[in-house]
Amino acid sequence: MTYIPHSPKERDAMLVTIGVKSLEELFKDIPAKFRFPDLDLPPALTEMEAAAELAGYANANETSQTFVSFLGAGVYNHYIPAAIDHILRRGEFYTAYTPYQPEISQGTLQAIFEYQSLMTSLTGMEVSNASHYDGATAVAEAANMAYAQFRGKRSKMVISPTVNPQYRATLRTYTQGMSLTLVGDDAGANLDGGPETIERFIDEETALVVVQYPDFFGRIYDYTQLAESTHAAGALFCVAVNPTALAILKTPGEMGADIVVGEGQPMGIPMSFGGPYLGFFTTLKKYIHKMAGRVVGETVDNRGQRAFVLTLTAREQHIKRERATSNICSNQGLLALASAVYLSLLGQTGFHQVAELCYHKAHYAAEQINKLKGYKLCFDTPFFHEFSVCCPKPVAEINAHLLEHGIIGGYDLGQDYPALKDHILIAVTEMNTKEEIDLLVEILEEVSHD
Amino acid sequence: MNIPTNLKYSKTDEWFDPSSGAMGLTDYAQEQLSDIVFVEILVSSGESVKAGQPVASVESVKAAAESYSPSSGEVSEVNEALAEKPEVLNSDPYGAGWMVKLKGGTASDLMDAAEYEKYCSERSH
Numbered sequence: 001m002t003y004i005p006h007s008p009k010e011r012d013a014m015l016v017t018i019g020v021k022s023l024e025e026l027f028k029d030i031p032a033k034f035r036f037p038d039l040d041l042p043p044a045l046t047e048m049e050a051a052a053e054l055a056g057y058a059n060a061n062e063t064s065q066t067f068v069s070f071l072g073a074g075v076y077n078h079y080i081p082a083a084i085d086h087i088l089r090r091g092e093f094y095t096a097y098t099p100y101q102p103e104i105s106q107g108t109l110q111a112i113f114e115y116q117s118l119m120t121s122l123t124g125m126e127v128s129n130a131s132h133y134d135g136a137t138a139v140a141e142a143a144n145m146a147y148a149q150f151r152g153k154r155s156k157m158v159i160s161p162t163v164n165p166q167y168r169a170t171l172r173t174y175t176q177g178m179s180l181t182l183v184g185d186d187a188g189a190n191l192d193g194g195p196e197t198i199e200r201f202i203d204e205e206t207a208l209v210v211v212q213y214p215d216f217f218g219r220i221y222d223y224t225q226l227a228e229s230t231h232a233a234g235a236l237f238c239v240a241v242n243p244t245a246l247a248i249l250k251t252p253g254e255m256g257a258d259i260v261v262g263e264g265q266p267m268g269i270p271m272s273f274g275g276p277y278l279g280f281f282t283t284l285k286k287y288i289h290k291m292a293g294r295v296v297g298e299t300v301d302n303r304g305q306r307a308f309v310l311t312l313t314a315r316e317q318h319i320k321r322e323r324a325t326s327n328i329c330s331n332q333g334l335l336a337l338a339s340a341v342y343l344s345l346l347g348q349t350g351f352h353q354v355a356e357l358c359y360h361k362a363h364y365a366a367e368q369i370n371k372l373k374g375y376k377l378c379f380d381t382p383f384f385h386e387f388s389v390c391c392p393k394p395v396a397e398i399n400a401h402l403l404e405h406g407i408i409g410g411y412d413l414g415q416d417y418p419a420l421k422d423h424i425l426i427a428v429t430e431m432n433t434k435e436e437i438d439l440l441v442e443i444l445e446e447v448s449h450d
Numbered sequence: 451m452n453i454p455t456n457l458k459y460s461k462t463d464e465w466f467d468p469s470s471g472a473m474g475l476t477d478y479a480q481e482q483l484s485d486i487v488f489v490e491i492l493v494s495s496g497e498s499v500k501a502g503q504p505v506a507s508v509e510s511v512k513a514a515a516e517s518y519s520p521s522s523g524e525v526s527e528v529n530e531a532l533a534e535k536p537e538v539l540n541s542d543p544y545g546a547g548w549m550v551k552l553k554g555g556t557a558s559d560l561m562d563a564a565e566y567e568k569y570c571s572e573r574s575h
Contacts, residue, residue: 151492289488289509312487314509323507323514 064271064408068436070365072386072427073216073411074135074164075274076244076266078354079431084268084341093337102310108333109308112296115340122246122343123260124253125282129293130331135240135263136167138279139210140174141292141326142238142259145283146208147178148290148325149236154207156181160198161189162215163240165416171210180207191217191417192379195226206235208259213241213252217413217425218362218386219379220249227256236287243267243280243339245384247348247355259283268342269335278335289315292326354430358385361437362428368441369426374448378423386427388413388420392448395424401447407440451570452477454544458520458557459566465544466520466557472548473520475508478570480543483510489536491528491549498524501558506549508539523555 006014011023020026027035045053064077071077088094092107102109116128132138143157157175159168159182168185175182184198195211202209209230214220223239230237238259239252244266252260264278265271283291289312297311317324343351362385370377374392389410391398399409410426417423428437453476457465463479466472480486488509493499499519506517528550532538538546561569 289490312509314487314512314514320507320509320514323516 062408064431067403067406067408068432068439069408070410070426070428070432070440071408072429073425074166074263075271075277076242076385076427077271077429077431078244078266078268080268080270081342081345083345084338087341088334088338093334103307106308109296109310111337111340112294112331112333113298113308114344115336116296118340118343119280119282122243122251123241123257123262123280123282124251125257125260126285127288127291127295128280128282129291129295130333131264131336132279132281132293132328133330133332134275134277134279135164135261135265136170136279137174137328138261138263138281139163139167139238139240140171141279141281141328142210142236142261143171143175143180143208144292144326145259145287145290146236146238147175147180149287150207152178154205154235155179156183156201156203156205157208157210158182158184158198158201158206158235159209160195160211160215161185161191161417162217162219163210163212164216167212167240187418191419194221194381195223199226199229202229202233202235204233206230206233208236208238210238210240213239213249214245214384214386217379217388218383218427219381220245220384221381222250222255223252223257224255231256242384244351244355244358247351248359249384258287264332264335264339267339269338276332276335278332278339280336280339288312290325291315292324292328294329294331355385357430358428361385361430361432361434362387362426364434365426365428365432365437365440368437369444372441372445372448375444378420385429386425389424389426391422391424393450394422398424398444398447401450402440402443405439405443407436407443451481451567452544453563453567453570455563457544458560458562459569460518460520460558460560461569462518464517464520466560468557471521471523471526471552473505473517473550473552474548475517475539475543476566477543479515480540480547483508483513483515486510486536486539489532489539489549491530491532493525493528493550495525495528498522499552499555501556508536517549519550519552520560521552521555521557523552525550526553527551 069077112130119128132141157180184201190197211223227237236258239257241260241262243262260282262280264280269278294310295312297309299307299309301307316329317327366377366387369375369389376390378388378390395412402409410424413420413423413425457467459465463476464473465476486508490507492507493505501519501522503519504516505519508515529548
């Protein structure tokens, strides 16, 4: 689309129409001294000088490109095939926003449709929306959906203490003012136990039960029993997942989940200092009218050709107003596309291989660390690619030492869980070589002697 | 447009049958909404409602609307079948498309068929 600015002649015509003499007169309400304030800027740079200065700032960042990283806790360092960026940057796709004149954008709609299809097969669910901002907001939208499902008549939500602390914080932000009670994750909550520890909170007042899979400590539990207890109380069961783990694990759909959400970042999206990311949201067909967000559907046009449309839009807030499940229908179009391209490029076999590499490398690392004097794996529950270790020294001290050796250490669990002081959460992905893992183990041992 | 003479009508396009206590969307309303794909009854049996209170939420392919109670009273019955077959609101708005039945209340100031027909024709211009 060509952007045509107004010509001086057109501007004059507009000024005459509204009876204003000049453009300056339009701004007369702003005191003259504020119209062109002296910004006190340094002398202008040439493009070459500006590029050098900005590169200097950028190079001050230490990243996973220059360091070895064992940091996870919700965001993971995975390989991103070069073809993803190439496809994303095509002019036809390179707008991150949801289409306002959707049917003219058949390519965008088809990409979202493919994304939705991939998400439902990954999670074992029936329908997916076009995405949310990130994993945390997707969890919060699950709460909105459950609230709407029971028309506000069930006022309690049960959330496992082993759901990512940032997701729990976002959930509280979204639900404040909804007269909901969020229970299950108070500071003294039992972290050693499995899913059964939150079962006692579930009752007839409960709208939603939220767990994470693998949980924040990397542990894998089968939630089938908890899903059954949740349904027995008439509530909805939501599982927040790591998509990479689903390549090799039983799906939450098979466990009886009603809603499966998660952070899409591990699927072809750079860590880039915290975002932008991708929240995926899938559920069962019977709840589609209560699901937030946009949905792309497949149909045929008036010539019988396959075509894509935004469907069931009357659910959305621009039509349904205060009765809509959520006041957000934006999606992360570009990042949903990145994930769809990532999964397509890897294929089922490739994605499975990534998950297996993560699993085996993490288990090798855990085994080696567990042998070190002073270090001990916190839990003996099966885990995926992340595990918690009890350390002989404060985590901050250990991480500072690792950084000196070019290693970004793990996540300090003590900052969210006072009971887990001196506990580190270590993530290992396909990006970590055996040599890097051995170096990590070596430095950890060294630190314990200091 | 079908406007049965035995029913009463509200300005928000609900019909009300004073003899059975049933209420629903008028033929005019279903036509304006076009294909209805979802309906949710917002009240339950035994609940008491006020006249003008939302009793159902309806979504069509192009719009969403609410239906308001044309009368006060207690909900004696809810049409559970609508959840599975919302399209009957289009095909049989005065029959299978009834939404809830009310008892023991006072109807609002409703129109008769002739008044409602005039009301609809005025709006179509």
